[in-house]
Amino acid sequence: MADYYGQCVVTPFIPVTDMNPAERLLLNSIFSHETSDDEVYFFADPWRAMNFVLQLEEVHAALSASPADCVASCYLTDCVTQNDDQHDFLEVDMDDHWMEVLQDIVRRSPSLSHIAIETAYTCSQMRFDGFGGQAILITAQAIDSMSTSQFIDDALSRITSEPRDRSERIIL
Template structure:
């Protein structure tokens, strides 16, 4: 059985003052978190966590500083977990991998000190399988999240090579 990994780095470090408490709680679970002065560096050696578990009491407290207008994470929790927020059990967020880019973009939108965040991901595999290697680059600004994987880049290369008559087909 092959194991697939997605080491990930978020650059630059994010000022602690730029994040809402709920965002810090979430990002610290989605990624590894290291402090660099008054900023946090987020990364993951294996890939961002897809399942996040947050204590309800801490979420209630952290949501006091957030509004649905400034935080899509706060909006998601309020819309999808209202009973859990009021309870005592942990709140579980599945598919957190789909949410963290939005959380990072909300931070960029509010922060006067951040114009962008760059996320670099490597696709690796414990066995030498063609589908287990590559990467992804993501640029997050206040107005857009742009990303491209090496797979989509190769698709473009194949189409260009086919259009130029360098190869017979453009399918990768």
């Protein structure tokens, strides 16, 4: 059986002061992280966590210390509302909402103009569907991404759709 991995790095490091407690709680649950000199380095090895469990008490503490209108607070509040309040924990399914959390941080940050996530998809066996990558660029205005498969498709369509002199070498 093959094991699939999606290791990633998040750059630049994010200043601790740019994140509120709700954002830190979510991002620390999604990514592995290291903190140094008042900045946090987020990364994933072997994969980002998209489904995880949080202690309800910890969620309430983060929400009470965070602005109610930030993306992370709104998302956690929705999760708490959907919880049947019979448990001391909260099951969270982030899907792609984590990118919106990062975008919210960039929007408020006095020092960050963007956040970039580079992901390498690998596999423990040489399977055709087990390799590749993705780049995500998050700015205050947009979230854009491209996989290595998309790059290959785009490059091939440019190469094959443009008439050219066969002696010419194409440099992309």
